[in-house]
Amino acid sequence: MKSVIGFLLLLVSASAFAQSxxxxxxxxxxxxxxxxxxxxxxxxxxxxxxxxxxxxxxxxxxxxxxxxxxxxxxxxxxxxxxxxVRGREEAQLVSPAHHQLVLTAIGGSVATPAAGITADVIEVDSFDDLKTLGAAKLRGKIVFYNNPMDMDLVRAHRAFEAYRIAVAFRGAGASRAAEFGAKAIVIRSVGSASLRTPHTGALHYDPKQPRIPAGAMTAEDAMLVHRLLARGKRVRMHMVLTPRTLxxxxxxxxxxxxxxxxxxxxxxxxxxxxxxxxxxxxxxxxxxxxxxxxxxxxxxxxxxxxxxxxxxxxxxxxxxxxxxxxxxxxxxxxxxxxxxxxxxxxxxxxxxxxxxxxxxxxxxxxxxxxxxxxxxxxxxxxxxxxxxxxxxxxxxxxxxxxxxxxxxxxxxxxxxxxxxxxxxxxxxxxxxxxxxxxxxxxxxxx
Ligand SMILES: [Zn+2]
Structure with missing residues (x-):
């Protein structure tokens, strides 16, 4: 027994000396x-x-x-x-029923007019959709980008890849929609889970396009708007954002x-x-x-x-x-x-x-x-x-x-x-x- 312990001690001390x-x-x-x-x-x-x-x-x-x-x-x-600096951020559906929405301004967004914007919501899930709909359908509207993160990628431990895909609409969505006369945009919050937690992050305005307000609503609220539109309802949203760039x-x-x-x-x-x-x-x-x-x-x-x-x-x-x-x-x-x-x-x-x-x-x-x-x-x-x-x-x-x-x-x-x-x-x-x-x-x- 003694010799076994001695041998173990020797091993331990040898490995201690070998430690880099x-x-x-x-x-x-x-x-x-x-x-x-x-x-x-x-x-x-x-x-x-x-x-x-x-x-x-x-x-x-x-x-x-x-x-x-x-x-x-x-x-x-x-x-x-x-x-x-983020300001007030409020949004409701005013039609077909009243729903208080949880929304946050996307970082860098301009403000809405003080009284807010009330407009019909048009759903898209790609930049190509904007072209298909064209200015005739998008002018004066709130464009809603409904792009969930790819959960298969997330579960495959490739969440950053999924993020990079989904975040394109947060970054460029406002300017791309402004090109067709949209009044504002809302996106489905980028993220792999939600307890009605909205997700912010930066956007980039294209200097050639008018700057329009941009918000991110929670996944739950995005799914609600999607369900209503899918049932053929006319969805109208009111939103107030008062951020400022100092x-x-x-x-x-x-x-x-x-x-x-x-x-x-x-x-x-x-x-x-x-x-x-x-x-x-x-x-x-x-x-x-x-x-x-x-x-x-x-x-x-x-x-x-x-x-x-x-x-x-x-x-x-x-x-x-x-x-x-x-x-x-x-x-x-x-x-x-x-x-x-x-x-x-x-x-x-x-x-x-x-x-x-x-x-x-x-x-x-x-x-x-x-x-x-x-x-x-x-x-x-x-x-x-x-x-x-x-x-x-x-x-x-x-x-x-x-x-x-x-x-x-x-x-x-x-x-x-x-x-x-x-x-x-x-x-x-x-x-x-x-x-x-x-x-x-x-x-x-x-
Ligand atoms: Zn970081």
Whole structure:
């Protein structure tokens, strides 16, 4: 018996000696993560962080202070951001029966006249439908885009693909309908679940078309309108939206770094966006990503691990409705030597791996060194064209991109709705994510 225990002890100590810094980072993070504490503060104490808002400004100050407390060099780099403010948002069906609807303005929407708009609702499910109906049928109407997310894709863990398809109508629907004289648009909220939770997000107005108001009603309300229209009823809607676009505001990206010991001019970037939509506190989008990035830096500092290359953390401002932070970073730093750009902007559920723009031999070479990631189920790389919105300009210029992929099954149940709150994040899963980001950053920086 004694010899068996002795043998086991020997094995344990041998494996402890064999532990690489990446293994140690993961083990330490899983034991003593403070990522959830960081996320709690960002969401519960600071709140919503739409660019230009007080919450966004406070988040910049707080994150900067936090890095300073951890004794990690940090700076703020100015970014000019849009300042859009949501106003009243009300909608009812006035015919064939009275129904109060739950609707939210799509980010960037213009207001309705003060008294609101009352008009017939015409349903479409594609841009081709607009052409078929033409201006004769659409002029003066409220165009209703009824495009549910493809739940087969969501259940196949390809929720981001389903999102990209459905979101086209939120982004371009207003201008496409305005081309045919529509007065306003409403879309079916983009999302994979609904308890009458409307889903916001950005739109893009085509400068050649008149700007018309745009709202998103809940899936339940969209189904009601669809049923009434399918039964041949004339559906009339009244809606009031009073959002305003105020002058641009000066804000900042928060940038912290741990300088490399051998090749400080070579940079491994890790980033997430500090802003959120205004309907909730952005716990999954992208408070979780911010917490992982801050935690990676805290962990490296706490463990006194100095990488060969520089690990630089960027908390981007204004991903949601402008991407100005990512663009500004690329403008100011694009000429520096970035070895890799890791972005985490896909929630805080358990990690499953990373997307990457690396291919072929380069990817195989990296994979031979990422075995420690298996401890948090993240040693899986899927080749993708895009690995993140804020790092898009860098990866387009050839910097290898990486995007953390937390399990996406429930991400779009809450994303951009008033249900994106701290309770949706599991502290253990967030620690696993943080460990995955920290270990990959370390491996790339070595
Ligand atoms: Zn996001």
């Amino acid at each position: 810094p990446a293994d140690a980072l993961i083990a330490h993070e899983l034991q003593s993560s403070r990522a959830y504490e960081t996320l709690s503060h960002l969401t519960d104490d600071i709140g919503a962080r739409l660019s230009g808002s007080k919450g966004a400004a406070y988040a910049v100050t707080w994150a900067t202070q936090q890095f300073r407390e951890w004794e990690i060099p940090v700076s703020n780099e100015p970014v000019k951001v849009p300042h859009w 002058p641009d505001v000066m804000s900042a990206n928060v940038i912290a770094e741990i300088r490399g010991s051998e090749k400080p001019e070579e940079i491994v970037l890790i980033g997430a966006h500090l802003d959120s939509w205004d309907l909730a506190t952005g716990a999954i989008d992208d408070g979780s990503g911010v917490a992982m990035v801050m935690e990676t830096m805290r962990l490296l500092k706490e463990m006194n691990l100095r990488p060969r290359r520089t690990i630089r953390a960027v908390l981007y401002m204004n991903e949601e409705n402008g991407l100005r932070g990512g663009q500004q970073y690329a403008k100011d730093h694009g000429k520096e030597k970035h070895i890799a750009a890791i972005e985490t902007d896909a929630g805080g559920a358990a990690p499953t791996g990373f997307t990457t723009t690396l291919k072929g031999d380069a990817l195989a070479a990296l994979e031979s060194r990422t075995k420690p990631l298996a401890a948090v189920s993240s040693n899986h790389f899927e080749v993708a064209e895009e690995t993140g919105a804020d790092t898009g300009p860098l990866t387009a210029a050839g910097v290898p991109g990486f995007g953390l992929v937390p399990e996406p099954l429930h991400y779009f149940d809450y994303h951009h709705t008033n249900a994106d709150t701290l309770d949706k994040v599991d502290p253990k899963e967030l620690a696993q994510d943080s460990a995955a980001v920290a270990a990959l950053a370390w491996i790339l920086a070595e």
